Every structure is written in C-alpha cells, then in structure tokens.
Amino acid sequence: MTGTSEVGGLGIRISQIPSASANTPNSGIYIVSRLLPSTSVTQRLAVSNSSNIAMHVTIYPGPATNIDGIFLPQAEGTSNELTSWTTVSPSVIDLAPKSYKEVTVTINVPSVITPSEAFGVIWASVSAAPGASGITSVNRVGIRMYDPIGNFSATSSSTQSSQPSWVSTHSIEIGWSAFFLVAILGFGYALSLGAKNKRRASVAQVPKQDKSGKDREKS
Amino acid sequence: MAALGLSLLVAEQARATDVTLTVSTPSTPPPTAGSLTISVPATFNLGTASAGSTISVSMGSVTVADTRGTSAGWTVGVIASALTNTTVGNTIIPTAMSYTTGVITPSGTVTMVEQDQTNLTGVVPVATASLGSGHFGATWAPTLTVVIPSAAADGLYTGTITQSVA
Numbered sequence: 001m002t003g004t005s006e007v008g009g010l011g012i013r014i015s016q017i018p019s020a021s022a023n024t025p026n027s028g029i030y031i032v033s034r035l036l037p038s039t040s041v042t043q044r045l046a047v048s049n050s051s052n053i054a055m056h057v058t059i060y061p062g063p064a065t066n067i068d069g070i071f072l073p074q075a076e077g078t079s080n081e082l083t084s085w086t087t088v089s090p091s092v093i094d095l096a097p098k099s100y101k102e103v104t105v106t107i108n109v110p111s112v113i114t115p116s117e118a119f120g121v122i123w124a125s126v127s128a129a130p131g132a133s134g135i136t137s138v139n140r141v142g143i144r145m146y147d148p149i150g151n152f153s154a155t156s157s158s159t160q161s162s163q164p165s166w167v168s169t170h171s172i173e174i175g176w177s178a179f180f181l182v183a184i185l186g187f188g189y190a191l192s193l194g195a196k197n198k199r200r201a202s203v204a205q206v207p208k209q210d211k212s213g214k215d216r217e218k219s
Numbered sequence: 220m221a222a223l224g225l226s227l228l229v230a231e232q233a234r235a236t237d238v239t240l241t242v243s244t245p246s247t248p249p250p251t252a253g254s255l256t257i258s259v260p261a262t263f264n265l266g267t268a269s270a271g272s273t274i275s276v277s278m279g280s281v282t283v284a285d286t287r288g289t290s291a292g293w294t295v296g297v298i299a300s301a302l303t304n305t306t307v308g309n310t311i312i313p314t315a316m317s318y319t320t321g322v323i324t325p326s327g328t329v330t331m332v333e334q335d336q337t338n339l340t341g342v343v344p345v346a347t348a349s350l351g352s353g354h355f356g357a358t359w360a361p362t363l364t365v366v367i368p369s370a371a372a373d374g375l376y377t378g379t380i381t382q383s384v385a
Binding site: 010028029046047055076099125131134137184 | 263289291294317378379380383
C-alpha cells in the first residue's frame, strides 16, 4: 500500500494545548504539562475514524516507562502514579465513518507529590470481532505523556517543537495577560513621571519665589 | 493641566508598548490531519491444531500513518493475553507466542526497524519508525505463531492480541 493519507483507521491527535505548556517542545504531539501540587490540568484530544466503518472506541490512560530514551507502554490494566491521577471523558465513544470527536484529559494532581518525571499514554482502542478461534484482535493508538512532576528538571528527550497549524494555543490568554501587564506597568510609570514632574514643578516654583523675594529685597 | 499631562503620558506609554494580538479560529481538520493512525484490526483465526504442534497464522495487514508533520517517530508494541480453554480453563501462556512483522513497507521518508519477538507476555516493541519526515507510515502483515503445549486440553481457546502505536 502506498501513500498514508488514504489509509483508513483509528487516529488520535492533540487538539488543544494548555497555555502553560504552549512553548514546551513537542506540546503539539505529546502531553507535556508540568504537574504542580493541588492543581488540575485539562487538555483536549481528537479521536478520529478515517475508515469506512463505524467504530466503538475506548479511551483510557495507560502507564509507560522511559528507560535510556526508550519509551515503552505497559500492559493494559496496570497503572502508575500519573495514570492514577488521569481521567478521560468521555471514555467510550462511537465514531461514524470519516468523523472525529474530542475527548478531555484531566490530570488531578494531589497536594503531596515527589518531584520526578512520569510517563504514560492516552490510548484510543478498537477491537475486531473475535475470530472463530476466539482470538480478539485489538489495535490501539496513543498520545504519549511526558510530564514533569513538581519542580523536577527534566532532561528532555524531546526532539523538536512541533505544532500543527490548526491547533489553538490559547494565544489570546497570553496576549491579554501581556496587555494588562504592560498597561499596569505603563500606568505606574506614568504616575511616577507625573509625581516627578509635580515635584519638579513645585521645586521650580520655590527658587522663583526666593529669587523674586531676593529681587524684591534688592529693590 | 496635570490631568492632561498624565493622559498624554499614558497615551505615549500605550504607543510605546503596542501588543500584537492574533486570534485565529482553528479550521476544522479532516479526520486524520495531524494524527497518528493505526488501521482497524483484522479478524483472524488460529484454526485447529493438535496439542504439541506449532501453528502460524497471518494477523492481516497493519498500517500506521503519521500525519503529525514531525520527525518524532513512533513505536509499535505488541502484547498477548493467555489463551484460555473455554471448557476446562487451562491456558496457553504468552511465552509460547511469537510475533513476526515480515516485510515492512514504508511510505514517505522514514527509517523502520523491526524487532521480531518470541515472548508476548509484556508489551514488547516490534517496529520502530525514526528519522521520518513529512507524512509517513508503514504497512506490514505480521504472523502470530503459537506453540501448543503437548498437555493442552482439547477445546476452544480465547484470548486477546493487542497492537499499539504511540
């Protein structure tokens, strides 16, 4: 089979990046949020069906390891710290042919954490009907999670920043924050200049009065 | 006059610190744009075999497509559950199962590494894509081999084979 764009199947992608991690390398293809205590991080993913048949899809978090740069998912049904904090809603979706739906990943970080880096995968999973021999074939496609916990300083295994053009990055939030920050600083600066000018004005008036007074005395 | 001076100063500050704000509405992407995709799993049968024999069957074609537009690459892992006899409950454990990718046909610019596995107990890597660029992917038709213990009871066995890409 040549050409991948015609291939039908189960797909998954990042459809929204939290503003806090918008500039983190690989935030366009992985979940890379820094997880701080007592916070909650949400992110939307899009699960797609590019095939010609309807799909019943299950979405769930699964643990992974990353040893010496080798990222390896663990078996379904197992968990780690990161996946125990992670939920996906909805966790089951039905996809018509040539369609997609968004799901929301939420990571609720507890108040007590140990700085480290956690690894996992958000899986979208679809099963074939069991064969006559009773074997069920399952295919999964996933978004990797590389999440530093607390103030952990990761030695990033990221290769490059990548962000599809259609991904919303919440630039509006950053833009407004920057605007208000500049406005406040500008207003404060203006006030200080105004106060300085006022002081200059009042200082400038004193010599005039003194000078005029001396002049008056001379006269 | 002081109020006027303050107003002018604020206006000057605003001009000196103009902020460019770009708001764009994401266009509706086609179903797979920017996605990592795996083909729908095929239904396959192990058929009928005798205790003590080895059977090998094709699992059907598997295709992974990467339209994320990055060179991040991906890894395909495979895991099998035990095959359980639906009548008497004994099992054929995944250490007796092998996964062979066969020829991997890449599409686009990508370097593929295959790793045939002879123990499917945990998630084991079977194919890795690296150094890809643009839109790329790969297709292969794996073979599952099961060594049936000589003590295996007659009957129908059920289990699950999972292929994962991330």
